[in-house]
Amino acid sequence: MTVTQLEVAAEENAKKEVEQTVWESAKGCKWGLFWSFTVSLCVIMEGYDLNLLGNFFAFPEFAKRYGHYVSPEAGYQLTPAWQAGLNNGSGVGAFFGAFLNGYLSTRFGHKRVLIAALAVLSCLIFITFLAQSAVMLLIGQLLSGLTWGIFATTAPAYASEVLPLNLRVYMTSWTNMCFIIGQLIASGVLAGLVNLQSEWAFRIPFALQWVWPAFLIPVLCFAPESPWHFVRKGRPEDAKKSLQRLYGKNATEVQIQDTLAAITKTNALEQEMEIGTSYRDCFKGFEARRTEIACVCFAGQVLSGSSFAYNSTYFFQQVGLTSDQTYKLNVGGTGMALFGAFCSWIFVMPYFGRRRIYLTGMGFCVSVLFIIGILNTQTDNKHVGLAQAVLTLLWTFGYQLSMGQLGWSIPAEVGSTRLRQKTVCIARNAYYVVSVISQVLQPYFMNPTAWNLRGYTGFFWGGTALLTFIWAFFRLPELKGRSYEELDVLFAQGVPARKFKTTEVSTIHAKETKYVEKDLNQS
Template identity: 65%
Template sequence: METEKSPVPNVIVDELAQQAKLANDVEHQSTVWQAIKGNFWAIFWSLMVSMCVVMEGYDTILLGNFYAYPQFAKKFGTFIPSDNSYQLTAAWQAGLSNGSGVGAFFGAIMNGALVDRFGQKPVLLSSLVSLSGFLFIVFFATNKPTLLVGEILCGFPWGVFATTGPAYASEVLPMALRPYLTSWTNMCFIIGQLIAAGVLAGLVGVDSEWSYRVPFALQWVWPAFLIPILFFAPESPWHLVRKGRLDDARKSLERLQNPRATVSVDATLALMVLTNKDEQEELQVETSYWQLFRGVDRRRTEIACISFAGQITSGLVFAYNSVYFFQQVGLSTKQTYDLNVGGNALALLGTIVSWVAVMPYLGRRTIYLWGMLTMSIILYIIGILNVWTTHSSVGLAQAVLTLIWTFVFQLSVGQLGWSLPAEVGSTRLRQKTVVVARDTYYITSVISSVLNPYLLNPTAWNVKGYTGFVYGTTSLLTFIWAFFRLPETRNRTFEELNQLFSKKIPARHFQEYEVNVFETESSDKQTVLHIG
């Protein structure tokens, strides 16, 4: 790994702190609209980087929905006389569903090391090129093993996309825009899922292999669109500061901030240098994966990991885009795919409502807690309703409840699962914090995706709606964890979060605790930094 350079000592810390304090004050005083006007290009590039996640969102529901797809099931499944239909076994459903997740797990780990060495831009572009090649395998697959290999390889770049989007957004944007653009990654996920749902609904009646090959082929559109755009994207200024390349960091900030920005490039850069210095010298934050599990960073890693994994423990694999569940409770193929499109539309609506009516007024902790508790209640109701499955309307009622669950999920945990890991990690470990958090999500997803087919498949446990009791319980346990361990990060700069964690402030007192990070700068220090 490249050795980080120490900035050339030319400017006394007190002079640096003056500019940094100005930037810190402006962060707190700026409204969302002021931040938008001053950071138009930062918003644009953050949107473009996160657009890579559209492809992972698209693929996430593709295979899961293909299991109920007549032509796909006929090609890759086996005939079940008792059910008079073709089905993939629960084992192959679990294997194929987790193929991309396994690849993404290792892709994310690689991303943490590669970004630390080369930066986010070159790693992102290389991943887009790699994905373009791997897609040939899934498109031309004629058997289950080949399809599985293709999904695993495609997972590698998807792991890069999922961990780069929120990290890049948190590094190029001011505090006022941070929750919106880190959760924009989640919106991209939903856009991908909505596109996939529309494509699947439109092709379900095609009586040939093209009914599932065309959805695979459409994934080539995104690399062709994004590669020429992202070639011109600026590198993260935080990465350049960590490498001691302050002149390059200044140039990057000049491309990201508008002339009308309420704080100068120098002041923004000063706050970055001061925060990096504080972590490097006072908090002694290293940049290895091992550091994530030591000292103060252990707590930050726990919060990032469990808040992201909470998306799965809240019932995501079961209740979100649950076409296979709809099929097993007796809904027709047309009802199943129509409801799937409606569910994705509700997810999109939930995200927009969260941005407009929830995030501006409520803290991250409050939203996460109430969202998790509400989803737990909905899942328990789905389980209770399964007692009356002899009534034809019960299956439809359970399906509608999963749509309500989807709306609540995107109103709360679906957004914050992406935002919180990008906020709670130290700046020198941000990329690796997001990576480990996302990998915790992947591990939890693999476990859930292995269990879910067995819970629902008529050739396995076949418990159908009673599955709601399983995920209702895991959701409730996550709510209890969040009540005691999840802190409030709203309206806190990265330097302030450093101090709150270093002082070991309890999670329930983060919001009201007053901290002045600049009082900790001792006037008798003779450490010097260079910004010019």
């Protein structure tokens, strides 16, 4: 195929992707949907474990086994230092796992790395299941976190590479839904075992982690590798075979060739723009801006107050709710999170841009967190604790309508295709770094033997959420409806964030293209 034919085929593919409805794209790439759906199921394990361990601190049998007796009122408690350490163990491991995945996936591809990580995790689960001390439990969390970092960074990157334009936001955000499903499963398991008077109350939840590798490893052996990976490796025939598997038997030869041409042209454009494939390249030139956006959007999930308002069973306990009320509310809150994520798919994402959704959601979370803090001044009202608990559930719903979904989607969209995996890894590591800091602070905010701030913590996280809102207003561009090639041009030309939506881009002669704003009366 000549250069001119390649450009024409790529333009034709881009035009078709823009004109297609979501339903038409789904029917045309149903196997791509299936495999993206399946790969993302690995993230259920991370959501399950993180919700499990964070909520074990209010679990009577867990606190008795790994903590110490404080007083008749407080009962058994882990020290704030051990709470922070156990909370952060998997996060620290996941940080290094995500960093490692940037190298491994570039060299070996998503599929082989994912299957290997699942096999390794199957062995590491024995450490947490058999843990006889908090030290052994911490070691198990650290090592298991290596694999969770791989799952969390592979799933959105894979989804963004195997699906057409108007499906990518749904399946990259499906990763977030899998995270919620894992949390919901953990909440249900905890609620069902909270009154069990033995160490099996917390060992059974650990043992259930073996279900996922046993199911996923044999299924993923049949998954196709990303066609983008093959193009970057100079293997166009393998990329074509992968596309044929993703689009199915109903796809025409022209459709496959046009899609392959679009991938090849985008990769060639980025090579021409001197975009490399190393971590260092993520911080060069206009790539630094893309990396910044990915990092802050992912870290914004924590900065919006998720450590406080989302995993809130310990907070519920400290404001006077019983263990039974606490874990029932936790199940309800996680169910509301999943409902909010589905509502986002149906009522929000099809009609509004990424920038508007993110700003509105962050503004809502700021308001709720400050209200929780203000309510804590009413210490003489016995209903304040319940009102604060209800507000955390409302926060959860608003969070999952917005940042909860887009925190996964935007990092997978915003990076250049040659650096996509590494951009996602860096962004997820920004999340892990901020999460580790928050998980160190949060036990001290809540623990009655430390700062004991309870609802006043809402002021702190409301402040961090406000700062993130201000950043997003000035720095977060609109990505909806843009092909990866168009995004390359927009970032290369330095288009301001607030003008991304209104800028016309021609990608035929991308290096010479200058941006011009659309006539808004015609767009």
